[in-house]
Amino acid sequence: xxxxSSALLDAMVLAIVSHEDTYGYKITQDMQEAVTxxxxxxxxxxxxxxxxxxxxxxxxxxxxRNRRYYTITALGRAMLTQYRIDWAEHKEHIDSIxxxxxK
Amino acid sequence: MSARExxxxxxxxxxxxxxxxxxxxxxxxxxxxxEAGEDKEDEAAASLGSPQSVxxxxxxxxEEALSEVVYREHEExxxxxxxxxxxxxxxxxxxxxxxxxxxxxxxxxxxxxxxxAFCFAIACVPVSLGVSSLAVLVQGIVxxxxxxxxxxxxxIGSAAAIAGFVMLIWQPVFKxxxxxxxxxxxxxxxxxxxxxx
Numbered sequence: 001x002x003x004x005s006s007a008l009l010d011a012m013v014l015a016i017v018s019h020e021d022t023y024g025y026k027i028t029q030d031m032q033e034a035v036t037x038x039x040x041x042x043x044x045x046x047x048x049x050x051x052x053x054x055x056x057x058x059x060x061x062x063x064x065r066n067r068r069y070y071t072i073t074a075l076g077r078a079m080l081t082q083y084r085i086d087w088a089e090h091k092e093h094i095d096s097i098x099x100x101x102x103k
Numbered sequence: 104m105s106a107r108e109x110x111x112x113x114x115x116x117x118x119x120x121x122x123x124x125x126x127x128x129x130x131x132x133x134x135x136x137x138e139a140g141e142d143k144e145d146e147a148a149a150s151l152g153s154p155q156s157v158x159x160x161x162x163x164x165x166e167e168a169l170s171e172v173v174y175r176e177h178e179e180x181x182x183x184x185x186x187x188x189x190x191x192x193x194x195x196x197x198x199x200x201x202x203x204x205x206x207x208x209x210x211x212x213x214x215x216x217x218x219x220a221f222c223f224a225i226a227c228v229p230v231s232l233g234v235s236s237l238a239v240l241v242q243g244i245v246x247x248x249x250x251x252x253x254x255x256x257x258x259i260g261s262a263a264a265i266a267g268f269v270m271l272i273w274q275p276v277f278k279x280x281x282x283x284x285x286x287x288x289x290x291x292x293x294x295x296x297x298x299x300x
Contacts, residue, residue: 024131025138039150040157043131044164068134 004035009045010054011083014076017055021071046070054079106136106144109154116158120165128161218287222280229269229276236265 004012016022016030028042049055054076059066072080110132117125132151139147151157204211243258 023134023138025135028135038152039135039147040152040160043128043157044160046131047127047161048164065137066134068130 004037006045007083008087009037009041010049011080011087013042013045013049014054014072014080014083017070017072018077018080021058021069023067023069027070049076104145104148106148109148109151110136112154113158116155117161120162124161124165132157215287218283222283225276226280229273232265232272233269236262236269239265 012031012034013027016027022030024042024046027046028039031037031042046055050057050070052075053073055070056073057068057070059068061067110129113132114125114129117128120128135151136144136147239258240262243255243262246252246255246258
């Protein structure tokens with residue numbers, strides 16, 4: 001219903017990867033549990049975060065092939081902290097208009 | 104559409120990307136189909152949409168990142184080059200500049216003093232008027248105490264009139280002296296910046 005901005009996508013992906021190192025398909029599944037995004041949304045986001053130095057990757061063998069895992073860097077953690085602050089502020093602003101009771 | 108078809112078409116659509124970018128994206132989507140499971144390939148391909156639209160998103164993102172990198176590099180260049188030019192001081196030029204300042208001192212020193220005196224004279228007008236207004240006001244108050252009400256009213260009125268006039272000319276006078284001060288500063292700045300070139 002509400003569009004997810006690219007900053008919000010970055011923040012959510014960083015949050016998921018900050019919990020544990022994980023792989024692309026799993027991140028997509030986790031994201032889709034919370035918001036409606038298309039399956040093709042995530043690769044560009046992961047690639048961007050990787051290029052910015054927020055995420056790192058490593059390959060791990062899994063059932064006779066390699067699985068690419070994403071892990072959060074120190075920079076990524078710093079970005080996530082900032083995103084959390086910005087999001088709380090954003091939410092407060094929207095709520096100040098939306099909430100039923102008057103101030 | 105099968106996974107193989109999807110991946111083939113995707114690779115075709117990504118041909119304009121650098122090889123590294125293309126290979127990275129292909130590896131991601133190959134893995135994506137593996138994770139979905141062989142029996143769910145068609146479903147996964149359907150939920151991804153057309154290979155063309157998937158490719159478009161990848162290309163858009165990659166080009167955005169590219170232009171951002173170029174922009175950042177430019178910024179860094181600017182940041183680096185700015186202080187370098189300012190720090191370049193040629194000692195020979197400095198000596199010449201000092202000599203020039205000393206030799207030409209009869210001209211610029213006189214001009215400088217004239218400008219300063221001019222500023223001072225202009226600034227004196229509102230200050231002296233303000234002081235005289237105060238003096239006349241004091242005289243008026245003394246006259247009230249001594250019972251000379253006629254003179255008192257005249258003096259207090261003149262004091263108010265002078266004070267009003269001072270308030271009127273205060274702003275323009277200080278603006279004028281401010282402009283003169285600014286131009287003196289500018290003159291010295293340009294004179295001293297020249298030696299850096």
